[in-house]
Amino acid sequence: MxxxxxxxxxxxxxxxxxxxxxxxxxxxxxxxxxxxxxxxxxxxxxxxxxxxxxxxxxxxxxxxxxxxxxxxxxxxxxxxxxxxxxxxxxxxxxxxxxxxxxxxxxxxxxxxxxxxxxxxxxxxxxxxxxxxxxxxxxxxxxxxxxxxxxxxxxxxxxxxxxxxxxxxxxxxRLAHPVPGAIPAKSAKQHPTTTDQSLQRLRQLSAEFDRVYIPALALTNQGRRSPSLEALRRLNERLVAMRRQARDTKSDDQELLFKGTADVVAEAARLAQSGDFLEAHETLEPLRDQLASRRRSLGVDYRLDVLSDYHAVMEAIVKPANGADPNLLDAAALDRLRQQAASAAAIWARVEQTKFDTSYAPLSDAQKQNVEPLVQANREAISRLNRALREGDATEVLGAAVAIKPPFAKLYMSFGDFSGLAENASSTPATQKNYPPISTEEE
Known part of the structure; x- marks a missing residue:
């Protein structure tokens, strides 16, 4: 391919x-x-x-x-x-x-x-x-x-x-526009210029991520009941947001979330049929797509810096996961060095970002864990760079894979897993059967 x-x-x-x-x-x-x-x-x-x-x-x-x-x-x-x-x-x-x-x-x-x-x-x-x-x-x-x-x-x-x-x-893992479609970055016909509208889009983005992040994480884990419940909640939130956009005639809100409901419905269909990993990969591009649209609209949404890092991180982790150290040649090591340098640069921006509680209702324990997780990921990146300098292929691959877990824990902190995470370890996959999710409003 x-x-x-x-x-x-x-x-x-x-x-x-x-x-x-x-x-x-x-x-x-x-x-x-x-x-x-x-x-x-x-x-x-x-x-x-x-x-x-x-x-x-x-x-x-x-x-x-x-x-x-x-x-x-x-x-x-x-x-x-x-x-x-x-x-x-x-x-x-x-x-x-x-x-x-x-x-x-x-x-x-x-x-x-x-x-x-x-x-x-x-x-x-x-x-x-x-x-x-x-x-x-x-x-x-x-x-x-x-x-x-x-x-x-x-x-x-x-x-x-x-x-x-x-x-x-x-x-x-990116979604790509159809020729002739208006890309988000050129959407000047719907300018978002007032502080009030910018604040509204930030708040809506936070509300979306609170239900999107659990759906993304739980479909990756492959458990039927919590995945489908998370997708149901995500669809419910989108329906409410569409109604709000219609009632308030909010063009910028419609532009930001255009097509999102169709993606969620497709992910739900895949999860319903048992293909959780494909459901996860169907949801995944929404992260970058919404970040790009927010920037085109001038919305300063701080979680987008985590999306920037995720793109670089996945380019490192996926090829390294399960790779044969004997096949890690000089060219591959050179590519990894460049990617690791990019990851370190973006993570420096993460370290400078203040993630206030308006992005998620964090518990006291979660708030206390933000800084340790940020530091843990910095240490993981440093380990990867050390391994690349020393050139031990086995250590390089191990260090490459290790940059994901602390990031994943940090990102998941901004999702609302209440009533979902417990099911991931206690609910048999065949216990519940959810009806298909539709993109049409009742």
Whole structure:
């Protein structure tokens, strides 16, 4: 799913997946036809038992994307690409992953449904023509369309895949806008200029995070009852906020939380079907998306500095988790040094941030734990930098993984887990059955 670029763009993931799954053949599909890339792929429902396996393959490619070579030519009506790898293990994983993704396309089981660009590309797939040919070590793909919207999606998606290559996990967990949509940072038609409106958006953000953080954490833990209860509370809060925005005619509030309810409903559907990790990853991009929108609106929300750190931290932790120390070469160590320096710089901003109680109803014990957790994470970053200087691969990987726990505890302090955390250790996963969450108001 990952490619690197030597020219302007990168082929969309959908094309690469189909290409690698069928070597030695040429596949052509004109706009408007049915077949494997037909419309309806974005409508898959139900439990997806293979998601964990497919996700593991994608993460492997994220960790090893440096061994995938690619040349790309952007065309007026699409792209032409050539993708190869000299690493046999990576090549095998590419083929396995691509075969799985091709199956998803045929069966209507899409990935990254929470990402607007991916969702749009799946919906327009019947307007895309493909020509795929095997070449030494890989494939050559030409993807074109006669529809301007589909061409724009192809080329926008190419840039996103380029981001996967350049930034790995940090890019892979972001949501990406559809071409032509108004990005939050350019939303000047809804200026937030008064102190009163800024304070309102800060307060609403805090209220959202109090219920969002538990839903994010508990879906990651994979317990059914507390996860679904947390998602129910989150949806309830969003419904109330939508009503408030409608009653007060608050354009900036609507802009800040636009599309959030749909993401939560999708996460709830996934959790209801038992796919908690995918539900967690569906919720995850909201953290960065809302932080970006707040900044575009001029909202000074102090928890956003934790979101900044999270992006860098995950780019360090995910590749290190379970990695083989023997494969940590000089290039990988150099990348880690740069990432660790970025993490240290952002954490310095965290240390300078005053997290007052308006962001969460912290107990006395929680208040007392904020500073120790901030210091614990500073020490974890220092340990990582020491390990990188000394060059012991085993210690480097251990230190890299260790920067997450103190941060996670600090971030979770700003969520309201009352009535939820207890269930995480005491409620059997099959005891409760919650109805599906709808984005429609009663």
């Amino acid at each position: 990952l490619v690197s670029s030597s020219q302007r763009g990168l082929t969309p993931v959908l094309v690469v997946l189909a290409a690698l799954a069928f070597p030695t053949v040429i596949l052509a599909q004109g706009p408007g036809r049915g077949g494997p890339l037909g419309r309806g792929m974005g409508r898959g429902v139900g439990h997806d038992a293979s998601m964990a396996v497919d996700r593991a393959g994608f993460h492997f490619l994220l960790r090893n994307n440096g061994s995938i070579e690619r040349s790309v030519t952007e065309l007026p009506n699409g792209v032409r690409t050539r993708t190869t790898s000299q690493d046999a293990e990576v090549a095998a994983q590419i083929r396995a992953h691509v075969a799985a993704m091709y199956g998803r396309m045929k069966e209507g089981r899409p990935v990254r449904r929470w990402d607007p660009l991916f969702a749009a590309l799946f919906e327009k797939s019947d307007q895309v023509a493909l020509a795929i040919t095997e070449v030494p070590g890989g494939v050559e793909v030409v993807e074109t369309s006669t529809e301007p919207e589909a061409i724009a999606l192809i080329q926008a998606h190419a840039k996103v895949v380029s981001g996967f290559v350049e930034r790995g996990f940090a890019e892979a």
